[in-house]
Amino acid sequence: MNFICAFVLLFGVSIVTGGNETKYCESSEYFMIKHQKSGLVIDGKGEKLDQLKIETATKSMTQLWSLKMIEFGKFIIINRATGRVLDIRYNKGAGSDIIAFPKHCKRNQQWIIDHSTGHIAATYDNLVIEINAKNFVPGSGLVANPKKKGQPNQVFTIEPV
Template sequence: MECSPSCHCHPNLERIRECNIVKRLPLCNPQIQNGVMIVNPTSGMVLDASCHEVKLQCYTGNTSQLWHLECTRNGNFFIINIGNGKVLSIEGGVTSSANLITSEKHGGVNQQWSINHCDNTIVNSCSNLVIDIKEECFCPGTNLIAFPKHGRDNQKFCLQYA
């Protein structure tokens, strides 16, 4: 896969596509506190929280594209954006097709996630909803939504050290 001409690829794009960087480490390892990117290996683009709604964007190195994981008491985790300090949330609760946003941490089930290493999906802890690139549109600025798991490339993500 080549990087889109309108994007700046992360220097480790080859490693990103392999989806093998962070998944072998404990998810709440203190090393991860320095930040990871959440990367779609098909597009090479990352989750970006520079706006209220989380979008797919080309890698820029901005802190809005860096995240850290914070363990919950029940073994799941919060995904916290380093740029704004807010938590990745399903807007309005656990609802299919709802936008992913960042919001203040309140500990609700719409903010708790786990990673399925078998299929590289990031799953809401109380549903079968996963992070999904809306309508399989691998273009900068596309919204991310919570959607039932089907396993196509628009639902696959890797954690990559920044």
């Protein structure tokens, strides 16, 4: 019998396939989404409930996130403090704000995490999360923009806490 096992350990999600059976197991582990170059993290504590910014890492609940797999390789990313999820505002295209919004699981809340490039990509229009500033200062907002190789304001890592 040929078994294929894939573990996405970094996210606490295991996908085990064997024969005709596939199982999905989700961990309750939380992580921070850290901008690779600056070390700042995505924080859900904005002046408005839906506002997201990058801030200095403190491991506060507003900086902690979890994943829920909605389809193989596609996730919604949930804020621990608010229960809201990463969302491209109004389901629009390039330049739209990335916000925290109540979960509805439509395409503007579905994400693919690419470890090899550091991109957190929407499932449509080749859009990725990008810091809306070139100098990476705390308080900068986030937008969705087309993926560009080597663009440092688009590169994030997942850091388990």
